[in-house]
Amino acid sequence: MTSALQARARELMARYGHLEGVDLLRPLIETEFNGQLALVSSFGTESAILLHQVAQIDKDLPVLFVNTRKLFGETLRYRRMLVEKLRLTGVRELSPTKEAEDEHDKDGILWRSDNTACCDFRKVRVLDAGLAPFGAWITGRKRYQATTRIELPLFEAAEGRIKINPLAGFTRADVEAYLDRHDLPRHPLEEDGYLSIGCMPCTDRVAAGEDIRAGRWRGQEKTECGIHLPLPPATNLVGAS
Known part of the structure; x- marks a missing residue:
């Protein structure tokens, strides 16, 4: 399966490596992965770009949003703003169940003792379940x-699916230019120095000259939540959508 996906x-x-933007996404959405493709969006500082491009092709395309229940209120309001502005109709909110939270993180402070387990419970497993119907994202x-x-x-090719990274070659200047050109609203926390935004307890401001993701898990070796890493063996901290 892995070799076949890699060949794919x-x-x-x-076939499509020379394309970008809507020209790239349109054949993937309408032909290559018709009915099998989802956009995963954090509704963070740079999320408006892909949401804007997708909205020009298919406003009903599934957009998977993981609400860990530890997000900034500003992120939730930003999501509502973009959904309304772009008239997106396929947004699906994924969260761990209340029952699972009560069993595994009743006090809501797992992030303090084991933030990797917290990410796995609240985000990685939840998204993996949400992606189950799709062959690509x-x-x-x-x-x-x-x-x-x-x-x-x-x-x-990763975790049994094709992952598409349409903005892989974008620079920070490209991001700024696109948002300005299309008059897309910025995440309300960006002007306060939050350049990469995840869960509230594990996100900090970024100082001038720092890596854009320096504010994530500040002072720790951890640099990724885990959704873009190989899925670890199942634990008893499995969330559900």
Whole structure:
């Protein structure tokens, strides 16, 4: 299965690697993965770009949003603003069940003792369940965001699906230019120094000259929540959508 998916990723790269933006996404949405594709969006600082592009093609495309119940209120309001502005009708909110929270993180402070387990419980497992019906998904990752992403391909095979990274080659200047050109609203926390926004307890402001993701899990070796890493063995902290 893995070798077949890798071959599929290479085939897609050969066929569509010269395209970008709506020209790239349209054949993937309408032909290659018709009914099998979802956009995963955090509704963070740079999320409006892909949401805007998708809205020009199919406003009903499934958009998976993981609400860990630890997000900034500003992120939830920003989501509502973008959904209304772009008239998106396929947004699906995924969260761990209340019953699972009561059993595994009743006090809501698992992040203090084991933030990796918290990410796995509240985000990784929840998204994996939400992606179950799909054969491919779109991410907003970019090479410039972190050293762990500098070799990010446009298409990749991972965890039994094709992952598409349409903005892999974008620079920070490209992001700013796109948002300005299309008059897209910024995340309300961006002007306060939050350049990469995740859950409230584990997100900090970014100082001038720092890596854009330096505010995530500040002072720790952790640099990824886990949704873009190989899925670890199941634990008893499995969430549900």
